[in-house]
Every structure is written in C-alpha cells, then in structure tokens.
Amino acid sequence: MNMAATTSKPWAGLSNKIASETGVAGIVFMILALIPIFVPGYTTYILPQYMLFGLLAVSLAFLWGFVGILSFGQAAFFAIGAYAMGITMKTSMGINPAYVGLLVSFIIGGGIAAIVGYFLFSAGVRSTYFVLVTLALSIMTEQIAVSQSDITGGWNGMYMDRITLTFFDLGKMVLSDDMSSYYAIFILVIISYLALRYLLSVKFGKVLVGIRENEERMTALGYNVSLYKTSAFALSGAFASFAGALYGSHANFVSPSLGGILFSTEVVVWVAIGGRHSLLGALVGGIIVASISNYLSAWTPEYWQLLLGLIFITVIVFFKGGVAGAVKSLYGLWLERHKR
Amino acid sequence: MEVAASVFVDATLITLVLALAAFGLAIIYGLIGVINMGHGALLTLGAYLTWAATSSGMPFLIAVVMASVGVGFVGLLLEHFLVRHFYDRPFDSLLLTWAFFLIMTEIIKIVFGTDFRNVANPLPGAIDFGAFSVPAYRGAVSLFSLALIGASAYVYFRTSLGIKIRALIQNREMASLLGLNISLTNKLVFVTGATIAGLAGSLLCPMLSIDPYIGNVYLVRSFFVVIVGGLGQLLGGTLIGSFVIGGAETLFSLAFKQTFAQTVVFLLAILILRFRPAGLLGTK
C-alpha cells in the first residue's frame, strides 16, 4: 500500500472523514429542521423526545466509543436531570426557573458522575466492575425515585410544565406549542452535539482516545488518566442529565422507570447499532431505533424486542462500529475505487 | 433477645438463598471470567420451566430437575454458539450475554405470556423454634443451599476435579499447558453455572410471584456478592458476599423502606469494591 510520504497533513485521510461526517451531519440537521414544516402534527410533537434520546445516546457514545468506558447507567442521569428539572421548576425564584432547572440538571448530572467517577477511577477499579456499578446506579436511581415519594411522587411520577422562555424584559414565551418546542430542543441538541464534537477534536479528545487505546502507555507518558476519565464521565453524565431535563419538560412527566436498567441498557443497544465511534451515528441511531421501537412496541412488542436483540448480537459480533462504522468503511472503499 | 434471634435467622435464610442464586454466577465469573449478564434470565427460565412442569401435573421435585436440565441445555447452546468465541474479550461476552437476556426474556413473554404465574409452595407452614419460627420451605431451600455449597467444597478440596478447577483459577495458561482441555472445561463450567442458576430459579419460584423479570432482581446482587466475596473465591467468597449483601439488606430494611435499603446496600458494596477490589477474601 503506497502511503503518501511526507504529507504535510497526515490527518488528511482523517479530515476527509471528518469533512464527510460534517457533511452528513449537515444533511441530517437540515432534514430535522424541515420536518415540522412538511410533517406537522404528531411527528412534530414526538420527534423532540426522540432527539433527546439521541442526545442521550451521544452522551454514551462519547464515553464508550471514545474513552472505551461502557456505562449501563446513562438513563440514571437522564432521569436525574428530569427530576431535577421538575423540582426546580416547582420552586419559585427570582430568575426563570426553567433556565435554572436546565443549569441545575447539567451540574447535578455532571457532579454525581464526577464524584462516582473519581471515587472509582482514582482507585484503579477495573472497567468491568465499573460497568456493574453503572448498572447499580440505574437501579438505585429508580429505587430512590420510588421510595422518596414525597419529593418525586414515587410510582405515580412527577408532572412538570413546559419551559417558558424569557428574554430579559422583552417578554416571555411558553413553549407549549409543538413548533416552538421542536425548534428550541432541536437547537439545544445541535449545540450539545457540536460541543462534544469540539471537545473530541482538541487535545482533550485526543487524550481520551489515547487512554482508550493504551491506558498504561498514557500513564507512563505522565497523563493523569483517572482525572481525564472522570472528566469524560462527568461530561457524559452532564449532557445526559441535560437531555433528561429537556425531556421531562417536553413530555410534562417523569417516572422512575425512566432511570431504570431496562432503559439504560436500551441506550447501549441504540449506540451499538448506530455506531459507538461516531457521535452522529449515535444521535441518528438513537432517534431512529427509539422511534421504531416505540412504534412497533405498540403493535408487536415481543417480536420487535426479539428482533432488536438479534440485531444487537449481530452488531456486537460483526459490526463493532455499528451502522456509522459500516458506512464509513463503505465510503472508504468507494473512495479507493474512485481514486484510480 | 428474641428479636435478635429472629433477625439472625432471617439474615441466615436470606444469605443462603442469595448464595444459591449467586453460586451459578460465581462459578462462571470466577472460573472462566465471563460476566454472564444473562444470569438473571437463566433464573427466570428455571422458574417458568418449573411452573410449566408443575402445571402439567409433575411432582415438584421432578419439575425442579427437569427445569434445571432444561436451563443447563440452554446454557450449553449459549456457550456453544456465542460465548465460546469471546472468552478473551470480557466486554463482548458481557454484551452478548446481555443480548441473550433480552432475547430470552422476550421468548419467555411470547411463550408464557406476561401474567404473573404461581407455583404452589410444596412445603407450606412454618417450624416453630420458640424464640423464632422458620418458614418450612425457605428453611429447606436454605439447607439445600448449604448442602450444595458443602458438596462443592468437597469436590473442590478433595477430588482431582477440584484440583483441576483450582489450577484453572490460578493460571489458565499453565493449566492448559499441563494438559487440561480448556475448551471442554470452559463448556463444563458454563453449563454447570447455568444449571445451578436454573436450579436456583426453580427452587426459589414458590416463594415469589413469577414474572419475566424476577431473575433480574438477583442479577446485580449476585454480581456484588461475587465482587464483595472475592472473584475466584467460589465457596467462602459466595457465602461471605451473600452474608454481607443479604445481611446488610435485612439490617437496613429495618431502618429504611425496602427499596431504599437495597440502594444503601449497593452503596456499601461499591465502597467495599473500591477499597478492597479483590473482595473480602481475595488476596492482592
């Protein structure tokens, strides 16, 4: 294989890939931006929730695909974010409680992840045990939501309002209609995606990949590996919570099962299928698989879950990079073919 | 005094029941390093097969045997077609066995429906010891659990099979160089672990209402039992781990609500995991 010798930009191959991922991302976002105009009604109502599931999937892909840390507990943060939002919005305060709620959710999710992460990573707890701890996190979140029913409403869940946007003194707008909710959430999801994409493209992200590839080597090079892992986990928890806060407010409701292991592991399935090494793959995978799941579950729940399980196995065994990975490989092959 | 005795007895019963449920997982995780996320599903399957057998008139004990064998067979299929190819990749086998859980749970739902099922308690009533009383069936299962662990201890410490197993734990590579047929051993261990999981589900089902997710209650707890006790410490570790987890649950549920007690127990287990990664009995 004749590799280009002293290329002044050895990342050229990679930047092509990034360029194409940015291109695909642009197309995806354009489609999402146009949907409410062409498909109003129920789709416009429900799609924001799937976009938030997509963001939840992105938070997992960031951790799993790029740092190599599997978490079976992302839903815990999602639910924590939703509950934090609900509780904050019920509290009267000087500033718009919705804004505070979003900030609080982000911080609480990130904070809990940081504490748990630091506690375990600094002791060098092996990653397989970490997976089990995240599984336990989901169970604990669900149980706390159920048992602290005075605060959370227990099994009955918690109701909350739609976000009210306030623009300083210029006025306010309750996001009660589908269109405005859709675009508000759409914009926030894009910003979150871009923020995480950015982090992956700078030193921080590269170090994370280095840790994924050879943790021992990174330690021997002087990197504080446990600090990086904790930061990555904190970011993934923060964004998962942020997504949850938006979700709770959009769906007007949160219940304990939102944080439980069944949902947590569903997120893993979405990301595995969408592609764990691609934030966009996870985003689209989350949106599509979640929406298909919901649609088919109303119709033939068991057979769909069975099929999903089989797809999951196929992906784990044959398509580690998920759909995004397969698409990238095919694109690479196509480029090779057309170079000649 | 009476309260203490009764709490102690409760803790012991819970410990032994949990030990039975966790034993299958301890064997698989400890001996061949596979994180069997399908463990709960195997327990559930054992329960459902028992229900199916008893519903069609089979005596309870026969049903238990049939169910255990059935689950063992499913374990064999799982090992042969999937797990076998991923022994050196713990995360892949973790995800695959989780996929197995998802699929098995759906199959159970399709075949058995989602209504709660019940298997009649073959030993109803309780035995009164004055200071405390022991539910008869629960006591019997606990005794069985103790006997199983005792028999395993005998095999482990006093037979040539036991020596081979201990060699396997110490150093897989060495063991294979010394002539141990690794792939056959892996199969045997996995099937044994699966069979015991099925057995546990089968024996436990008269004490619960059966639904497709009952096994999952034991999944994470079993993992913590193994981690707290010490990976590779098959017997003492399982007992100590079960005692810590089970005992803590009993204790905490006196102070907190049941669901919250479990949360506290998990936090305790995570603390132990962090400060003693090799478990309470583990070395290093």
Place this chain on the structure above:
Amino acid sequence: MTEILRTEGLGKRFSGLIANQNIDFSVDAGTVRCVIGPNGAGKTTFISMISGHHSASEGKIFYKGRDITHQSVIKRANVGIARKFQTPAVFEELTAYQNIELAVLGSQCLQADRHDRINEVLQLVRLTDQSAMQAQILSHGQRQWLEIGLLIAIEAELLLLDEPTAGMTVEESAATALLINMLVREHNLTAIIIEHDIQFIKDLKAPVTVLHLGQVLCEGSFDDVAANKEVREVYLGTDEGRSL
C-alpha cells in the same frame, strides 16, 4: 558532571522471592549506562522501581537530588523519567503521527509548533515515511523506534530503555546506538539501557553495570567488565558470554 539518578540500598521482594537487593547505583546526567546481566538478574525489576511501576521494598531512589522513592508513575513521568517497555508499548491502531502527537500533547510544546515538532521527532527516529501508517503494521524494530520517539517527544530527561534493540537488524541496532548517543550528546539526555546485544553495547561505548541474582556484581567500562573473572563465570556458557 552532575548526578541525575541515585539509588541507595534499593531492593524488591515479591512475597518470598527477592528480585533485587541492596543496589547502590548512580548515573550522571548526559551519560549512557548499560545494565546487563543474565536472565533473572533483576534488571527489569530494577528499572521498574526507577520508573515507579514497582514500589521499592527497601532503600531509596533520588532523582536530581530529590527523594522520589514513593512518587507515582505519573509524577515521575512529569519530572522527566520515561520508560520504554520490554514489549513495545505504543498505540497500535493509531498512526505513527498520532502516536507521537499524543506524546507531544503531553509536553510543553505550543499548539502552533506541534505539527513541526511531531515531524521533527518522526525524522529523528527514521519514521517520516511511515507517518501515516498504523503502528501495528510497522516492523518490530520500527515500533521500538516509535516508542523511543514517544520518549523524545514527551521531553524526557532520563530514558529507561528495556532492550531497545530486541528484534532489530544489525543495521538498525547500529542506527539506534547512533541515535542514543546523539540524543545524549546534543540534548543532554541520560539513558539507562538494559541490553543483551553485545555489539550494541560496544557501539554505545558506555559504562556498564552488571546485575546478578538481583545485586550489583561489577561496574566499569565495557572492557573492564568483560575482562572481570566473576562476570565471565556468571556468563559462562551463555551466548553473550561467548562474545564477551
């Protein structure tokens, strides 16, 4: 000549097995020291204690005059101690460029200069043409160089090299000796090298410390050590002994 590393009475025990014992060792900055000895002499364990991967059972380690005996691997790496492992520890699935980049990211190099610095290091370790190739498809010798490149890129001052020429051709070994001598001479690096390749040791023209059964047997120039009666006895019958 200032001393950069000193150990006093350094020892390591692994529940019953004594790997190292009573090692007094000193090396000056800007020099090369070879550590040789038959298999099982405790050479790698000794290096591990200096890098921090193994904690010392007894004794002390001083780096630039400061007691680092209880410092972590990360801290030691950050003050300039870097290690090349016996089996090359590089980022297999990343390209040579990406490998060096990760090391450069951990150094004081400014962002604007990174690209040039990475290419500079690649050139030093003769991997310019392999810049876009994944580490795992490089030859064994090239991977050794890549790992040495990591140590250069991280701006290490004390290089601990564990068998750097293992798997290299004669020509590659000679080039490696030249590289190390150049780094030491022009960048004032210090190198402690565990080696079995006698020709390489001769090419380095550096003093030698001989370890045997975990202790220092003898120290001196290569010729002195090669002529030493005890050393020859210890190596008697080994391939290395024959070429001494």
